[in-house]
Amino acid sequence: MSVELKDVSKKFGKLYALSKISLKVEKGEFFVILGPSGSGKTTLLRSIAGLEKIDEGKILIDGRDVTSLPPGKREISMVFQNFALYPNKTVYENLSMPIENLKKDEREKIIEEVSKRLGISQLLDRYPSQLSGGQQQRVGLARALVKRSKVFLMDEPLSNLDAPQRISARKLIKEIQLENSITTLYVTHDQTEAMALADRIAIIDQGKIIQVGSPEEIYENPVNEFVASFFGNPPMSIIHDGKGKLGIRAEDVKIGEGNYKGIVKDIEFWGDRYLIYISFNNEEIKAFSSKRLKIGEEINFDFKYKVIP
Numbered sequence: 001m002s003v004e005l006k007d008v009s010k011k012f013g014k015l016y017a018l019s020k021i022s023l024k025v026e027k028g029e030f031f032v033i034l035g036p037s038g039s040g041k042t043t044l045l046r047s048i049a050g051l052e053k054i055d056e057g058k059i060l061i062d063g064r065d066v067t068s069l070p071p072g073k074r075e076i077s078m079v080f081q082n083f084a085l086y087p088n089k090t091v092y093e094n095l096s097m098p099i100e101n102l103k104k105d106e107r108e109k110i111i112e113e114v115s116k117r118l119g120i121s122q123l124l125d126r127y128p129s130q131l132s133g134g135q136q137q138r139v140g141l142a143r144a145l146v147k148r149s150k151v152f153l154m155d156e157p158l159s160n161l162d163a164p165q166r167i168s169a170r171k172l173i174k175e176i177q178l179e180n181s182i183t184t185l186y187v188t189h190d191q192t193e194a195m196a197l198a199d200r201i202a203i204i205d206q207g208k209i210i211q212v213g214s215p216e217e218i219y220e221n222p223v224n225e226f227v228a229s230f231f232g233n234p235p236m237s238i239i240h241d242g243k244g245k246l247g248i249r250a251e252d253v254k255i256g257e258g259n260y261k262g263i264v265k266d267i268e269f270w271g272d273r274y275l276i277y278i279s280f281n282n283e284e285i286k287a288f289s290s291k292r293l294k295i296g297e298e299i300n301f302d303f304k305y306k307v308i309p
């Protein structure tokens with residue numbers, strides 16, 4: 001099922017949390033919404049789910065106008081950062097509820113498979129209050145995944161997990177999404193997660209969509225300084241010269257080559273390489289390096305850039 005928003009606005013008092021948002025997510029597409037804190041991401045998902053009443057515009061699911069339908073009638077599954085599990089039901093019962101209409105052995109098979117993949121098999125007899133935050137989050141995710149709805153709305157569903165769990169959970173989400181062609185809208189702050197999962201990404205700021213495109217398109221051609229200095233890990237460095245604003249990717253800086261001179265201001269070890277902060281004409285350029293350099297050291301470098309509109 002496709003999900004389409006036409007000129008959707010949502011106000012809280014005088015503040016436009018969403019301002020004339022139009023977008024179309026195609027059937028089976030993995031669509032990531034990425035933006036800074038307070039940009040309207042959660043409000044956007046809650047509006048699609050029917051949990052917020054929008055002030056203007058229309059929401060269509062599979063071409064059907066659902067703008068005035070209650071959440072239960074929209075045929076979507078949601079996982080929120082702070083999802084609620086039923087406190088007086090065990091994990092197994094929580095997982096079983098969304099698929100009560102299936103035969104018992106089919107239900108058991110699905111619950112067993114998803115639980116195993118999310119590492120919660122040993123928790124099925126516990127109650128939610130007996131789980132850690134990360135375990136509760138995995139159960140919440142499992143509850144959405146057992147159902148295989150046509151549309152998933154996910155708001156930071158992995159925020160409480162540690163790094164290895166995040167990676168395995170995001171693989172599982174993607175696999176189930178692909179196998180079942182589930183149209184997915186996924187909210188995250190995490191650049192790496194966005195790039196790993198998305199068919200397309202919408203960058204949102206102050207309730208407005210700033211850019212929509214594949215991760216590669218946005219990475220290569222950010223439409224403005226906001227996107228350039230926000231998207232990517234690390235984001236582009238922005239410097240100013242006669243040509244205007246130049247955006248530089250850390251991998252496009254070659255230390256030890258060229259005639260530019262700068263001072264190493266800081267160094268971060270990233271495992272496979274170092275991220276070097278170079279001070280250059282009172283501006284800062286980030287660069288990758290295979291060697292650890294010394295803070296305060298003067299270096300030569302060269303770089304490629306994109307002119308930022």
Ligand SMILES: Nc1ncnc2c1ncn2[C@@H]1O[C@H](COP(=O)(O)OP(=O)(O)OP(=O)(O)O)[C@@H](O)[C@H]1O
Nearest residue numbers: 012015017035036037038039040041042043044189
């Ligand atoms: N119920 C509410 N009443 C008043 N203002 C609200 C309400 N919910 C959200 N807002 C405001 O609307 C704006 C968008 O909030 P929203 O939660 O959608 O942002 P977000 O991008 O999801 O942020 P975060 O990444 O921090 O969760 C913010 O300025 C927020 O303060």
